[in-house]
Every structure is written in C-alpha cells, then in structure tokens.
Amino acid sequence: MTTSHDVAKLAGVSQSTVSRALRGLPGISEKTRLQIQRAAEMLAYVPSDAGRSLSTKRTRVIGVVSAELTNPFFPELVEPMRAEFERLGYRMLLIPDSSENPLEIDRLADGTLDGVILTTVVLGSQLPHRLAARKIPFVLANREIDGIQADTVVLDNQLGGKIVASLLADLGHEKVAAILGPADTSVGRDRGTGFQQGLSERRIALLPERVRNEPFTYSAGHKATIELLAAAEPPTAIFCGNDVIAFGACNAVASLGLIPGHDITIIGFDNIEMSDWDLFRITTVNGDLKGMAENAARLLIRRIASPDGAPERITLEPELILRATHAPPLGMRLRA
Amino acid sequence: MTTSHDVAKLAGVSQSTVSRALRGLPGISEKTRLQIQRAAEMLAYVPSDAGRSLSTKRTRVIGVVSAELTNPFFPELVEPMRAEFERLGYRMLLIPDSSENPLEIDRLADGTLDGVILTTVVLGSQLPHRLAARKIPFVLANREIDGIQADTVVLDNQLGGKIVASLLADLGHEKVAAILGPADTSVGRDRGTGFQQGLSERRIALLPERVRNEPFTYSAGHKATIELLAAAEPPTAIFCGNDVIAFGACNAVASLGLIPGHDITIIGFDNIEMSDWDLFRITTVNGDLKGMAENAARLLIRRIASPDGAPERITLEPELILRATHAPPLGMRLRA
DNA sequence: TTGTATGCGTTATCAT
DNA sequence: ATGATAACGCATACAA
Numbered sequence: 001m002t003t004s005h006d007v008a009k010l011a012g013v014s015q016s017t018v019s020r021a022l023r024g025l026p027g028i029s030e031k032t033r034l035q036i037q038r039a040a041e042m043l044a045y046v047p048s049d050a051g052r053s054l055s056t057k058r059t060r061v062i063g064v065v066s067a068e069l070t071n072p073f074f075p076e077l078v079e080p081m082r083a084e085f086e087r088l089g090y091r092m093l094l095i096p097d098s099s100e101n102p103l104e105i106d107r108l109a110d111g112t113l114d115g116v117i118l119t120t121v122v123l124g125s126q127l128p129h130r131l132a133a134r135k136i137p138f139v140l141a142n143r144e145i146d147g148i149q150a151d152t153v154v155l156d157n158q159l160g161g162k163i164v165a166s167l168l169a170d171l172g173h174e175k176v177a178a179i180l181g182p183a184d185t186s187v188g189r190d191r192g193t194g195f196q197q198g199l200s201e202r203r204i205a206l207l208p209e210r211v212r213n214e215p216f217t218y219s220a221g222h223k224a225t226i227e228l229l230a231a232a233e234p235p236t237a238i239f240c241g242n243d244v245i246a247f248g249a250c251n252a253v254a255s256l257g258l259i260p261g262h263d264i265t266i267i268g269f270d271n272i273e274m275s276d277w278d279l280f281r282i283t284t285v286n287g288d289l290k291g292m293a294e295n296a297a298r299l300l301i302r303r304i305a306s307p308d309g310a311p312e313r314i315t316l317e318p319e320l321i322l323r324a325t326h327a328p329p330l331g332m333r334l335r336a
Numbered sequence: 337m338t339t340s341h342d343v344a345k346l347a348g349v350s351q352s353t354v355s356r357a358l359r360g361l362p363g364i365s366e367k368t369r370l371q372i373q374r375a376a377e378m379l380a381y382v383p384s385d386a387g388r389s390l391s392t393k394r395t396r397v398i399g400v401v402s403a404e405l406t407n408p409f410f411p412e413l414v415e416p417m418r419a420e421f422e423r424l425g426y427r428m429l430l431i432p433d434s435s436e437n438p439l440e441i442d443r444l445a446d447g448t449l450d451g452v453i454l455t456t457v458v459l460g461s462q463l464p465h466r467l468a469a470r471k472i473p474f475v476l477a478n479r480e481i482d483g484i485q486a487d488t489v490v491l492d493n494q495l496g497g498k499i500v501a502s503l504l505a506d507l508g509h510e511k512v513a514a515i516l517g518p519a520d521t522s523v524g525r526d527r528g529t530g531f532q533q534g535l536s537e538r539r540i541a542l543l544p545e546r547v548r549n550e551p552f553t554y555s556a557g558h559k560a561t562i563e564l565l566a567a568a569e570p571p572t573a574i575f576c577g578n579d580v581i582a583f584g585a586c587n588a589v590a591s592l593g594l595i596p597g598h599d600i601t602i603i604g605f606d607n608i609e610m611s612d613w614d615l616f617r618i619t620t621v622n623g624d625l626k627g628m629a630e631n632a633a634r635l636l637i638r639r640i641a642s643p644d645g646a647p648e649r650i651t652l653e654p655e656l657i658l659r660a661t662h663a664p665p666l667g668m669r670l671r672a
Numbered sequence: 673t674t675g676t677a678t679g680c681g682t683t684a685t686c687a688t
Numbered sequence: 689a690t691g692a693t694a695a696c697g698c699a700t701a702c703a704a
Binding site: 337351 | 696697698699700
C-alpha cells in the first residue's frame with residue numbers, strides 16, 4: 001500500500017504537507033499542491049481509512065440494523081437510506097438482526113460506526129438503551145420504543161389503521177379480518193389498534209378469531225389467509241399488516257380460485273413497489289419509505305454533529321392508495 | 337471510548353498483556369486472564385477496529401459490489417453471501433454500482449476492504465484489472481470477463497439457454513422470442529447464445545425482431561413483452577433472461593387478459609424465491625444463487641490467505657424447474 | 673509469565 | 689508556506 005510518506009518523498013516535501021495539500025486546506029502554494037497532486041496520482045495514492053479513523057475518531061460509516069433483505073420491504077427502506085448517506089458523505093454497513101440470530105451490542109460498539117439506525121427493534125429491546133449508555137448516536141426508523149428519549153421517524157401507523165377501517169366500513173364490510181404484524185413491534189401494534197378503533201367507531205365488530213399477529217412475511221400471510229378463509233363464516237375483507245403479508249394473502253386467495261377485489265377484499269400497507277404490479281394492484285396505505293429513510297439519515301447525521309440537544313420525533317402522514325383489491329362484499333353486490 | 341490501556345490500568349497489568357489475554361493467546365496465567373476479563377467487562381471494553389486494522393493490515397471487511405437491492409435478484413445472491421462471510425468471520429460492506437452512478441476504484445482501494453466480490457461487472461470493465469494492479473483480492477461472481485486471470489464462480493449459462501431451447505422445441509413452439517439481459521454482460525450474452533444454439537439444433541428460427549437485449553428489470557420485461565405481443569405475428573413463447581424480466585412479462589401478459597402457461601409460454605431464469613409464488617409459478621432454470629454466493633465467499637477468503645496460486649473457476653450446473661408457465665402453443669392444442 | 677518499545681498511516685499542534 | 693512531532697489504539701518482536 002502506498003502511504004502519504006511515499007507521496008511526500010516523491011514530491012520532495014514533508015508528509016504533513018501532503019496531508020494538508022490533498023485535503024485542500026489553505027496555506028499551501030499552488031506550485032507544491034500541484035507537485036503533490038501529480039505525485040499522488042502517479043502512485044495511485046488513496047488515504048488509509050484506518051489511519052484517518054484512528055486520528056479523527058470518526059469513520060464515516062453508519063450501521064443500519066435491519067432484518068434480512070430477502071424480505072422486499074427492507075430494500076425499499078434501505079436503498080434510499082444508502083443514497084442519502086452517500087449524499088451526506090457516509091457509507092452504510094448493513095447489520096442483520098433476526099430473532100434466530102440476535103444482534104449483540106459489541107458488534108455496534110467497536111468504533112467502526114459513527115452512528116446507527118435501528119429499523120427492526122422490538123418493543124422490549126435493550127439495544128437502544130445500551131447504545132445510549134455508550135453514547136453511540138442512533139435513530140429509530142419505522143419503529144418506536146416506549147419511554148425512551150431518542151430521535152425517531154415513524155409513520156402515523158395508528159391513523160393508517162383507522163383509514164383502512166373507514167374504507168372497509170364505507171364499502172359495507174361487516175365480516176372483517178386482520179393479519180397484523182408481530183405484537184411486539186410498534187408497527188404491528190399501532191396499525192392494529194388504529195384499525196380496531198376505526199372499526200368500533202363504525203360499530204363493526206372485529207372477532208378475536210379473525211385477528212392474527214404474524215411475522216411480516218409472505219409465507220405467514222399465505223398461511224394465515226388459508227386458515228382464515230377455511231372458517232365456517234369466512235371474512236369478506238382482510239386487512240394485512242403490510243404489503244408483504246398482503247402478497248401472501250393474494251397468492252393464497254388465488255390458489256383457492258378466488259380473485260382479490262372481486263370475491264374478497266385484501267388491503268396492504270406500505271405501498272412498496274411490487275404492490276403496483278399488474279398481478280397485484282393492491283389497495284394499500286402509503287408508508288413513505290423514502291421519506292422515512294431520508295429523514296432518518298438526516299436526523300442521525302445531525303445527532304452525530306451535536307450529540308446533545310433534544311431528540312426529535314418526525315411523524316409522516318399515511319395516505320390511502322386505492323387500487324384493485326378492494327370492493328364491496330360479494331353478497332352485497334349480488335343482492336343489488 | 338475505553339481502550340486496552342484503561343483495562344490494563346484497572347487490572348493492574350500492561351497493555352500488551354491485555355491484548356494477549358483477551359485474544360486467548362497462550363502464555364497468560366489463568367489468574368491474570370480472569371482479572372483482565374473482569375476488568376474488560378466492567379468497562380464494557382470493545383477493541384477498536386481502526387487500531388487493530390492499522391496494526392494488522394487487515395480489516396475483516398469484504399466489499400460486495402452489486403446493483404441496487406430493490407431488484408429482487410440481488411438480495412437472494414447477497415444474503416447467503418453475507419451469511420457465509422459471517423461464518424468465516426468477515427463483515428460485508430455493500431457497494432452499489434449502477435450505470436448512472438458508476439463505481440470509482442478509489443472507493444475499493446482505501447484499505448477498508450480485505451477483498452472484493454464483483455457481481456455486476458460488464459464485459460469491458462476495467463475494474464478487475466485495476467483491482468489486480470493494486471493487488472486487492474477479488475472474485476467474480478455471476479459474471480465473467482474475457483481474458484482475465486481471476487477466481488470466478490458462474491453458472492453454465494450457455495447450457496441453461498440450451499435447456500430452455502430444448503424445452504420450447506419439445507413443446508412444439510415455432511414462433512419464439514427472447515428478452516435477454518444486457519449484451520455487455522456475460523450472463524446476458526451466454527444465455528442468449530446458448531438459447532440460439534439450442535434452437536438451431538432443433539431447426540427453429542429466432543427472428544431478429546423477436547430478440548431484445550434489455551436490463552434485468554421488471555419494467556424492461558413488462559415493456560418489451562407488450563411490444564413483442566403487439567406484432568402482427570406474436571410469439572407463442574418468450575424466453576426471459578432472468579426471473580425478474582419474467583415477472584414483468586407475466587404481469588404484462590396478465591394486463592392483456594392472457595394467462596401464462598395457457599395462452600402463452602413464459603420461461604424465466606435463476607429460480608429466485610418469488611418465481612414459486614402461486615400467482616407466478618414460473619417455469620425457470622435454477623441458478624443456484626446460494627451455491628454461487630457461498631463458493632464466491634470461500635474462494636475470496638482463500639485468495640486472501642494465499643494471494644498467489646492459480647485462479648480457480650467454478651461452474652455450477654443449471655437445472656430446469658418445470659412449473660406452470662409453459663405449455664404447447666395454443667394453436668397446436670386447438671388443432672388437437 | 674509479564675513488561676517495554678516500536679510501528680501501522682493519518683490528522684493536528686506547534687515551531688520555524 | 690512548510691516541517692517536525694505527537695497522538696490515536698492496537699499488535700507484536702524483543703527483553704526480562
């Protein structure tokens with residue numbers, strides 16, 4: 001590896017001069033700056049990251065903790081995040097966290113990271129507190145934790161759930177079901193309570209046997225849907241905790257020979273790209289993942305710049321996206 | 337941040353003793369090792385990555401260059417890669433490379449990376465040569481470059497294309513089309529030439545107006561399919577360069593009111609998870625992404641251990657996965 | 673078994 | 689405008 005000393009030797013100056021020249025600091029004559037730049041180019045010199053980090057105590061690397069990327073939700077959150085970090089001059093290190101393979105704090109605390117974004121944290125998690133204890137800047141994205149002072153970016157999930165309830169009520173559904181996310185995530189919980197509230201306001205009952213808490217996965221949505229539809233009195237509408245669950249639901253419905261938006265109503269949540277594919281065209285709630293990602297990134301960079309100062313909490317607005325998987329209950333239409 | 341010096345002070349030993357004790361090196365009495373471990377725990381000590389890297393000249397970070405993760409192909413390649421690297425004691429840094437935002441070599445050469453995996457390299461790319469020139473260990477995964485000596489893991493794409501051609505011939509198709517990948521990728525090229533060869537062996541013509549080179553994306557597959565089917569004599573079968581293109585094709589077909597596997601045959605390639613969803617059930621060729629990922633990771637780690645030694649080239653075998661999107665041409669069945 | 677001393681490549685302070 | 693020098697936190701060769 002070629003170092004700044006090599007460049008210094010070739011350019012006939014001191015190492016410290018090289019460092020300043022290449023960083024564009026003032027107090028260097030144009031002549032020597034040019035010499036140094038030429039020398040650096042000849043040697044294909046690239047400053048050592050480790051050396052710089054050791055000296056500056058900063059790495060310009062952000063850790064993003066998320067579940068596995070094969071769940072199509074995460075790429076859509078993580079990709080704009082990466083892009084925003086890049087604009088801000090940071091790199092992103094993806095750190096997986098799953099229930100099978102839970103993340104230990106040490107992986108975040110070896111000084112590799114200038115900051116951390118948590119996207120998968122469960123309600124009782126100690127991770128945020130541990131990060132706070134070690135004074136590692138972090139931001140909660142798409143998740144909240146009760147009783148913690150921390151920068152947070154979330155959708156108004158409760159409102160989102162309510163919006164869906166209103167839609168189903170307006171359509172005339174009475175036998176509704178819900179495949180919510182896990183109960184130990186704020187997203188799963190809040191979308192569920194909002195949905196519940198919205199339904200009661202419209203005097204619609206949500207029977208316990210028609211409510212499920214499941215992982216945010218295709219297969220969970222598929223399986224739960226099959227089971228819900230096997231009941232003596234199957235629901236005429238299913239609210240899914242996110243689009244990925246809804247994909248499972250749509251596929252399950254299709255495998256039964258039914259058509260979403262005709263025989264049954266399926267509502268998703270998040271509005272990820274795939275939900276607009278012709279074969280799905282899922283009616284859903286926009287989760288503004290891009291806005292979430294970008295705000296989280298900016299919040300974190302600001303927190304790194306000024307570690308003290310009151311935590312900020314950004315709430316994004318949900319928005320109903322009407323597509324092709326909602327309709328009045330079939331019975332009602334037949335009667336008409 | 338707490339350093340090994342802090343631990344040393346608290347444990348009443350020297351810094352070097354701490355370093356050795358915590359790494360489990362021999363030549364430390366059990367008594368002091370215990371003291372040191374306790375001290376380290378009390379202080380929540382985690383060794384600094386930058387310090388270690390600077391000293392050892394190794395970072396245990398691997399860079400994986402790929403396209404954007406919102407293309408569902410990449411998570412399925414990248415996720416098992418990450419898992420394998422983790423088993424091998426390495427971390428993975430995702431480095432995006434797109435035509436809009438091409439990767440500069442310096443991002444790979446700042447010493448942050450012990451090695452690199454290239455998954456998106458185009459045929460004329462200089463990147464591999466530049467990496468070789470700087471002696472940065474690297475492996476080509478899912479891509480090859482003509483005339484370069486480098487560790488490589490690829491599928492036998494040409495054979496894969498041939499297999500598809502045989503299938504279409506056996507089914508009796510005569511008007512076939514292909515939406516191949518980009519012509520400047522080995523994957524796009526080899527699957528195409530294999531397909532061509534297979535067809536000529538069976539005396540089936542592949543008309544130029546029925547062959548397209550497109551990006552490996554949903555929207556490209558969608559658009560190309562619409563256009564191909566708008567011809568005066570539309571094809572009865574479309575070979576897609578990968579499953580993502582095939583998703584676009586299936587959705588396009590659906591939007592025209594046709595059913596894949598009934599009105600038209602759609603063949604994919606790679607066998608990513610989604611291709612087995614009920615709504616798709618795409619007949620495809622297994623690309624063994626997991627095998628590719630794991631072999632690439634292992635090859636790279638071996639290369640890092642011994643930088644010299646002949647490059648290895650691993651070729652994985654394609655395998656036809658018969659599902660629901662293939663059928664004899666409709667005309668033939670109507671005649672029967 | 674333990675300690676001392678040095679170097680890794682950078683940034684940053686202090687002279688000149 | 690430039691150079692000498694001291695950290696940064698670790699690993700490691702050498703001494704004791």
